[in-house]
Amino acid sequence: MADLSQHLLGTDFQSPVLLASGTCGYGQEYADLIPLDEIGGMVTKAVSREPREGNPPHRVAETPGGMINAIGLQNVGLERFRLEKLPWLRENLRVAQVLINVVGHSAEDYGSVVSGLDGEDGFLGYEINVSCPNVKDGTLFGTDPTALSALVTRLRDLTERPLVVKLTPNVPDISLYARICEESGADGLSAINTFPGMLIDVEGRRPVIGNVSGGVSGPAILPMGVYLTWRAASAVSIPVIGIGGIRSGDDALQYILAGASLVQVGTALFVDPASAVQVQAGIADYMERHGVGRLPEIVGGLTLPEPR
Numbered sequence: 001m002a003d004l005s006q007h008l009l010g011t012d013f014q015s016p017v018l019l020a021s022g023t024c025g026y027g028q029e030y031a032d033l034i035p036l037d038e039i040g041g042m043v044t045k046a047v048s049r050e051p052r053e054g055n056p057p058h059r060v061a062e063t064p065g066g067m068i069n070a071i072g073l074q075n076v077g078l079e080r081f082r083l084e085k086l087p088w089l090r091e092n093l094r095v096a097q098v099l100i101n102v103v104g105h106s107a108e109d110y111g112s113v114v115s116g117l118d119g120e121d122g123f124l125g126y127e128i129n130v131s132c133p134n135v136k137d138g139t140l141f142g143t144d145p146t147a148l149s150a151l152v153t154r155l156r157d158l159t160e161r162p163l164v165v166k167l168t169p170n171v172p173d174i175s176l177y178a179r180i181c182e183e184s185g186a187d188g189l190s191a192i193n194t195f196p197g198m199l200i201d202v203e204g205r206r207p208v209i210g211n212v213s214g215g216v217s218g219p220a221i222l223p224m225g226v227y228l229t230w231r232a233a234s235a236v237s238i239p240v241i242g243i244g245g246i247r248s249g250d251d252a253l254q255y256i257l258a259g260a261s262l263v264q265v266g267t268a269l270f271v272d273p274a275s276a277v278q279v280q281a282g283i284a285d286y287m288e289r290h291g292v293g294r295l296p297e298i299v300g301g302l303t304l305p306e307p308r
């Protein structure tokens with residue numbers, strides 16, 4: 001049997017496959033659908049200091065090769081997350097790892113969520129979302145090198161748990177932002193969040209999405225995700241989590257060969273909640289067929305053409 005485990009962020013992941021933030025709620029929503037504790041882990045819906053109601057409907061729509069969403073970071077807020085959601089994760093995810101996705105309007109906001117949760121059990125660390133295109137200021141920190149560096153430095157001082165920064169694809173050179181995160185104390189990176197987009201209902205001559213624009217995800221963004229993961233992973237020595245359009249073991253392997261140590265499955269869960277389990281089985285099958293004993297042997301194992 002292929003060994004799917006990975007040792008990183010100071011712990012063991014039994015598999016490299018995680019569920020992506022915003023596509024699996026707080027875990028409990030998926031409990032009857034897939035054996036959550038048999039995958040690598042999950043990232044919670046974003047948690048902000050105060051509860052957020054999110055954007056007006058429609059919030060999601062299908063696009064060619066994917067979907068567009070503008071949920072607007074609706075969430076129960078720090079206190080309800082701590083009291084009502086975290087206990088379930090603590091009880092039920094004994095082996096699968098949990099990262100908490102954190103958002104804020106300001107560095108103080110992010111800091112309050114991290115400080116407010118840090119003393120609790122039941123999760124590994126944080127995925128810092130500086131890359132949401134669907135809310136005002138959602139990518140402020142992810143696109144401003146100075147603000148990003150200050151935010152990561154500030155959060156680093158607040159916690160010893162793993163800090164993973166989720167990067168936006170909407171910058172000219174992702175490697176610059178990857179390096180800033182590493183230099184400011186991040187333990188890992190997630191790449192990527194969604195691309196801004198828009199759909200128009202031509203009969204009504206109106207935007208389909210209540211927020212007018214939203215974030216595009218799903219298979220359509222896979223080549224961009226693979227490229228940006230490769231660029232980010234080539235720029236840093238901290239682990240990178242590859243995200244974007246993954247539906248199969250082969251999709252995940254593209255990210256792994258590009259340098260991702262872990263992957264996340266998001267939009268595919270809306271088509272089939274079991275897709276993450278299938279991605280995991282597909283990776284194991286590939287490893288067996290190619291005689292790969294352990295996953296780190298192929299992380300970043302892409303062979304590039306000789307320069308001419």
Ligand SMILES: Cc1cc2nc3c(=O)[nH]c(=O)nc-3n(C[C@H](O)[C@H](O)[C@H](O)COP(=O)(O)O)c2cc1C
Binds near residue numbers: 060166218245
């Ligand atoms: C409905 C929906 C909600 C999302 N909410 C969040 C969120 O709260 N925080 C975050 O960092 N990313 C969020 N994302 C982005 C995903 O985690 C992921 O980065 C993106 O969808 C690309 O992966 P995919 O193509 O596999 O879906 C959301 C995506 C979708 C489709």
